[in-house]
Amino acid sequence: MRTRTTTALVAAVLLATLTACETTPDEDTPAAGPKASATPTLTDEQRAEVREAAGLPSEPDAVTATEFIKALDAIDPRIADGKNDKAISRGLNQCSSIKDFGKDQDKLATLALGRFTIDTRLPELNTPDTGTKINDAVHKHLCPDF
Incomplete structure:
Protein backbone atom coordinates (compact mmCIF):
# COMPACT_ATOMS: atom_id res chain seq x y z
CA MET A 1 0.00 0.00 0.00
CA ARG A 2 2.87 2.36 0.79
CA THR A 3 4.29 1.84 -2.68
CA ARG A 4 1.02 2.88 -4.28
CA THR A 5 0.81 5.97 -2.09
CA THR A 6 4.35 7.12 -2.81
CA THR A 7 3.98 6.30 -6.51
CA ALA A 8 0.78 8.31 -6.63
CA LEU A 9 2.45 11.19 -4.82
CA VAL A 10 5.39 11.23 -7.23
CA ALA A 11 3.05 11.04 -10.22
CA ALA A 12 1.00 13.93 -8.86
CA VAL A 13 4.10 16.07 -8.31
CA LEU A 14 5.40 15.34 -11.79
CA LEU A 15 1.99 15.94 -13.37
CA ALA A 16 1.64 19.24 -11.53
CA THR A 17 5.10 20.23 -12.71
CA LEU A 18 4.30 19.32 -16.30
CA THR A 19 1.02 21.22 -16.37
CA ALA A 20 2.56 24.22 -14.67
CA CYS A 21 5.29 24.43 -17.31
CA GLU A 22 3.15 24.03 -20.40
CA THR A 23 1.75 27.15 -22.02
CA THR A 24 -0.29 27.38 -25.17
CA PRO A 25 -0.95 30.75 -26.76
CA ASP A 26 -4.55 31.51 -27.67
CA GLU A 27 -5.35 31.32 -31.36
CA ASP A 28 -6.61 34.90 -31.17
CA THR A 29 -3.38 36.18 -29.58
CA PRO A 30 -0.98 37.30 -32.29
CA ALA A 31 2.72 36.74 -31.70
CA ALA A 32 2.37 35.33 -28.24
CA GLY A 33 6.14 34.95 -28.11
CA PRO A 34 8.21 31.80 -27.83
CA LYS A 35 6.36 28.78 -26.53
CA ALA A 36 7.57 27.47 -23.18
CA SER A 37 9.27 24.11 -23.25
CA ALA A 38 6.95 21.17 -22.62
CA THR A 39 9.77 19.46 -20.72
CA PRO A 40 9.85 20.66 -17.12
CA THR A 41 13.11 21.73 -15.59
CA LEU A 42 13.33 20.72 -11.98
CA THR A 43 15.80 22.22 -9.59
CA ASP A 44 18.13 19.92 -7.68
CA GLU A 45 16.06 20.64 -4.58
CA GLN A 46 12.82 19.63 -6.35
CA ARG A 47 14.45 16.43 -7.62
CA ALA A 48 15.60 15.61 -4.09
CA GLU A 49 12.07 16.20 -2.75
CA VAL A 50 10.54 13.92 -5.39
CA ARG A 51 13.13 11.22 -4.70
CA GLU A 52 12.54 11.47 -0.95
CA ALA A 53 8.76 11.28 -1.42
CA ALA A 54 9.25 8.13 -3.50
CA GLY A 55 11.51 6.61 -0.87
CA LEU A 56 14.58 6.75 -3.09
CA PRO A 57 18.08 7.76 -1.99
CA SER A 58 19.93 10.60 -3.68
CA GLU A 59 21.94 10.02 -6.84
CA PRO A 60 25.31 8.44 -6.07
CA ASP A 61 28.52 10.37 -6.60
Missing part, protein backbone atom coordinates in the same frame (compact mmCIF):
# COMPACT_ATOMS: atom_id res chain seq x y z
CA ALA A 62 30.89 9.18 -9.35
CA VAL A 63 33.00 7.01 -7.04
CA THR A 64 29.97 5.29 -5.51
CA ALA A 65 28.40 4.74 -8.93
CA THR A 66 31.63 3.17 -10.21
CA GLU A 67 31.85 0.88 -7.19
CA PHE A 68 28.23 -0.20 -7.69
CA ILE A 69 28.85 -1.07 -11.35
CA LYS A 70 31.99 -2.98 -10.36
CA ALA A 71 29.93 -4.96 -7.84
CA LEU A 72 27.35 -5.82 -10.51
CA ASP A 73 30.12 -6.76 -12.96
CA ALA A 74 31.60 -9.08 -10.32
CA ILE A 75 28.27 -10.94 -10.25
CA ASP A 76 28.08 -11.00 -14.06
CA PRO A 77 29.15 -8.27 -16.52
CA ARG A 78 25.98 -8.79 -18.54
CA ILE A 79 23.82 -7.40 -15.73
CA ALA A 80 24.84 -3.77 -16.36
CA ASP A 81 25.98 -4.62 -19.90
CA GLY A 82 27.70 -1.25 -20.28
CA LYS A 83 24.45 0.61 -19.61
CA ASN A 84 25.65 2.09 -16.34
CA ASP A 85 23.05 4.85 -16.06
CA LYS A 86 20.24 2.35 -16.51
CA ALA A 87 21.79 -0.03 -13.97
CA ILE A 88 22.18 2.78 -11.42
CA SER A 89 18.59 3.88 -11.99
CA ARG A 90 17.37 0.32 -11.48
CA GLY A 91 19.51 0.04 -8.36
CA LEU A 92 18.07 3.23 -6.91
CA ASN A 93 14.57 1.93 -7.60
CA GLN A 94 15.48 -1.33 -5.89
CA CYS A 95 16.37 0.74 -2.83
CA SER A 96 12.69 1.63 -2.58
CA SER A 97 11.84 -2.08 -2.48
CA ILE A 98 14.52 -2.71 0.12
CA LYS A 99 13.02 0.04 2.22
CA ASP A 100 9.46 -1.27 1.77
CA PHE A 101 10.07 -5.02 2.15
CA GLY A 102 12.88 -4.94 4.69
CA LYS A 103 13.96 -8.44 5.61
CA ASP A 104 11.83 -10.40 3.12
CA GLN A 105 14.88 -11.62 1.19
CA ASP A 106 12.92 -13.92 -1.11
CA LYS A 107 10.63 -11.11 -2.26
CA LEU A 108 13.57 -8.71 -2.66
CA ALA A 109 15.54 -11.25 -4.70
CA THR A 110 12.57 -11.78 -7.03
CA LEU A 111 12.06 -8.03 -7.42
CA ALA A 112 15.76 -7.48 -8.20
CA LEU A 113 15.74 -10.19 -10.86
CA GLY A 114 12.74 -8.57 -12.53
CA ARG A 115 13.95 -5.00 -12.13
CA PHE A 116 17.32 -5.78 -13.71
CA THR A 117 15.51 -7.88 -16.37
CA ILE A 118 17.53 -10.94 -15.45
CA ASP A 119 14.39 -13.05 -15.63
CA THR A 120 13.90 -12.19 -19.31
CA ARG A 121 17.39 -11.33 -20.61
CA LEU A 122 19.57 -13.77 -18.71
CA PRO A 123 17.47 -16.78 -17.73
CA GLU A 124 20.59 -18.77 -16.79
CA LEU A 125 21.22 -16.22 -14.00
CA ASN A 126 17.59 -16.13 -12.87
CA THR A 127 18.18 -17.62 -9.41
CA PRO A 128 17.48 -16.42 -5.87
CA ASP A 129 21.24 -16.37 -5.29
CA THR A 130 21.76 -13.84 -8.12
CA GLY A 131 18.89 -11.70 -6.83
CA THR A 132 20.38 -11.73 -3.33
CA LYS A 133 23.81 -10.73 -4.67
CA ILE A 134 22.27 -7.83 -6.59
CA ASN A 135 20.42 -6.70 -3.45
CA ASP A 136 23.64 -6.88 -1.47
CA ALA A 137 25.37 -4.65 -4.05
CA VAL A 138 22.45 -2.22 -4.13
CA HIS A 139 22.25 -2.03 -0.34
CA LYS A 140 26.00 -1.65 0.16
CA HIS A 141 26.60 1.01 -2.49
CA LEU A 142 23.34 2.90 -3.08
CA CYS A 143 21.27 2.75 0.09
CA PRO A 144 23.29 1.56 3.08
CA ASP A 145 20.90 3.33 5.46
CA PHE A 146 17.92 1.19 4.40
Whole structure:
Protein backbone atom coordinates (compact mmCIF):
# COMPACT_ATOMS: atom_id res chain seq x y z
CA MET A 1 0.00 0.00 0.00
CA ARG A 2 2.87 2.36 0.79
CA THR A 3 4.29 1.84 -2.68
CA ARG A 4 1.02 2.88 -4.28
CA THR A 5 0.81 5.97 -2.09
CA THR A 6 4.35 7.12 -2.81
CA THR A 7 3.98 6.30 -6.51
CA ALA A 8 0.78 8.31 -6.63
CA LEU A 9 2.45 11.19 -4.82
CA VAL A 10 5.39 11.23 -7.23
CA ALA A 11 3.05 11.04 -10.22
CA ALA A 12 1.00 13.93 -8.86
CA VAL A 13 4.10 16.07 -8.31
CA LEU A 14 5.40 15.34 -11.79
CA LEU A 15 1.99 15.94 -13.37
CA ALA A 16 1.64 19.24 -11.53
CA THR A 17 5.10 20.23 -12.71
CA LEU A 18 4.30 19.32 -16.30
CA THR A 19 1.02 21.22 -16.37
CA ALA A 20 2.56 24.22 -14.67
CA CYS A 21 5.29 24.43 -17.31
CA GLU A 22 3.15 24.03 -20.40
CA THR A 23 1.75 27.15 -22.02
CA THR A 24 -0.29 27.38 -25.17
CA PRO A 25 -0.95 30.75 -26.76
CA ASP A 26 -4.55 31.51 -27.67
CA GLU A 27 -5.35 31.32 -31.36
CA ASP A 28 -6.61 34.90 -31.17
CA THR A 29 -3.38 36.18 -29.58
CA PRO A 30 -0.98 37.30 -32.29
CA ALA A 31 2.72 36.74 -31.70
CA ALA A 32 2.37 35.33 -28.24
CA GLY A 33 6.14 34.95 -28.11
CA PRO A 34 8.21 31.80 -27.83
CA LYS A 35 6.36 28.78 -26.53
CA ALA A 36 7.57 27.47 -23.18
CA SER A 37 9.27 24.11 -23.25
CA ALA A 38 6.95 21.17 -22.62
CA THR A 39 9.77 19.46 -20.72
CA PRO A 40 9.85 20.66 -17.12
CA THR A 41 13.11 21.73 -15.59
CA LEU A 42 13.33 20.72 -11.98
CA THR A 43 15.80 22.22 -9.59
CA ASP A 44 18.13 19.92 -7.68
CA GLU A 45 16.06 20.64 -4.58
CA GLN A 46 12.82 19.63 -6.35
CA ARG A 47 14.45 16.43 -7.62
CA ALA A 48 15.60 15.61 -4.09
CA GLU A 49 12.07 16.20 -2.75
CA VAL A 50 10.54 13.92 -5.39
CA ARG A 51 13.13 11.22 -4.70
CA GLU A 52 12.54 11.47 -0.95
CA ALA A 53 8.76 11.28 -1.42
CA ALA A 54 9.25 8.13 -3.50
CA GLY A 55 11.51 6.61 -0.87
CA LEU A 56 14.58 6.75 -3.09
CA PRO A 57 18.08 7.76 -1.99
CA SER A 58 19.93 10.60 -3.68
CA GLU A 59 21.94 10.02 -6.84
CA PRO A 60 25.31 8.44 -6.07
CA ASP A 61 28.52 10.37 -6.60
CA ALA A 62 30.89 9.18 -9.35
CA VAL A 63 33.00 7.01 -7.04
CA THR A 64 29.97 5.29 -5.51
CA ALA A 65 28.40 4.74 -8.93
CA THR A 66 31.63 3.17 -10.21
CA GLU A 67 31.85 0.88 -7.19
CA PHE A 68 28.23 -0.20 -7.69
CA ILE A 69 28.85 -1.07 -11.35
CA LYS A 70 31.99 -2.98 -10.36
CA ALA A 71 29.93 -4.96 -7.84
CA LEU A 72 27.35 -5.82 -10.51
CA ASP A 73 30.12 -6.76 -12.96
CA ALA A 74 31.60 -9.08 -10.32
CA ILE A 75 28.27 -10.94 -10.25
CA ASP A 76 28.08 -11.00 -14.06
CA PRO A 77 29.15 -8.27 -16.52
CA ARG A 78 25.98 -8.79 -18.54
CA ILE A 79 23.82 -7.40 -15.73
CA ALA A 80 24.84 -3.77 -16.36
CA ASP A 81 25.98 -4.62 -19.90
CA GLY A 82 27.70 -1.25 -20.28
CA LYS A 83 24.45 0.61 -19.61
CA ASN A 84 25.65 2.09 -16.34
CA ASP A 85 23.05 4.85 -16.06
CA LYS A 86 20.24 2.35 -16.51
CA ALA A 87 21.79 -0.03 -13.97
CA ILE A 88 22.18 2.78 -11.42
CA SER A 89 18.59 3.88 -11.99
CA ARG A 90 17.37 0.32 -11.48
CA GLY A 91 19.51 0.04 -8.36
CA LEU A 92 18.07 3.23 -6.91
CA ASN A 93 14.57 1.93 -7.60
CA GLN A 94 15.48 -1.33 -5.89
CA CYS A 95 16.37 0.74 -2.83
CA SER A 96 12.69 1.63 -2.58
CA SER A 97 11.84 -2.08 -2.48
CA ILE A 98 14.52 -2.71 0.12
CA LYS A 99 13.02 0.04 2.22
CA ASP A 100 9.46 -1.27 1.77
CA PHE A 101 10.07 -5.02 2.15
CA GLY A 102 12.88 -4.94 4.69
CA LYS A 103 13.96 -8.44 5.61
CA ASP A 104 11.83 -10.40 3.12
CA GLN A 105 14.88 -11.62 1.19
CA ASP A 106 12.92 -13.92 -1.11
CA LYS A 107 10.63 -11.11 -2.26
CA LEU A 108 13.57 -8.71 -2.66
CA ALA A 109 15.54 -11.25 -4.70
CA THR A 110 12.57 -11.78 -7.03
CA LEU A 111 12.06 -8.03 -7.42
CA ALA A 112 15.76 -7.48 -8.20
CA LEU A 113 15.74 -10.19 -10.86
CA GLY A 114 12.74 -8.57 -12.53
CA ARG A 115 13.95 -5.00 -12.13
CA PHE A 116 17.32 -5.78 -13.71
CA THR A 117 15.51 -7.88 -16.37
CA ILE A 118 17.53 -10.94 -15.45
CA ASP A 119 14.39 -13.05 -15.63
CA THR A 120 13.90 -12.19 -19.31
CA ARG A 121 17.39 -11.33 -20.61
CA LEU A 122 19.57 -13.77 -18.71
CA PRO A 123 17.47 -16.78 -17.73
CA GLU A 124 20.59 -18.77 -16.79
CA LEU A 125 21.22 -16.22 -14.00
CA ASN A 126 17.59 -16.13 -12.87
CA THR A 127 18.18 -17.62 -9.41
CA PRO A 128 17.48 -16.42 -5.87
CA ASP A 129 21.24 -16.37 -5.29
CA THR A 130 21.76 -13.84 -8.12
CA GLY A 131 18.89 -11.70 -6.83
CA THR A 132 20.38 -11.73 -3.33
CA LYS A 133 23.81 -10.73 -4.67
CA ILE A 134 22.27 -7.83 -6.59
CA ASN A 135 20.42 -6.70 -3.45
CA ASP A 136 23.64 -6.88 -1.47
CA ALA A 137 25.37 -4.65 -4.05
CA VAL A 138 22.45 -2.22 -4.13
CA HIS A 139 22.25 -2.03 -0.34
CA LYS A 140 26.00 -1.65 0.16
CA HIS A 141 26.60 1.01 -2.49
CA LEU A 142 23.34 2.90 -3.08
CA CYS A 143 21.27 2.75 0.09
CA PRO A 144 23.29 1.56 3.08
CA ASP A 145 20.90 3.33 5.46
CA PHE A 146 17.92 1.19 4.40
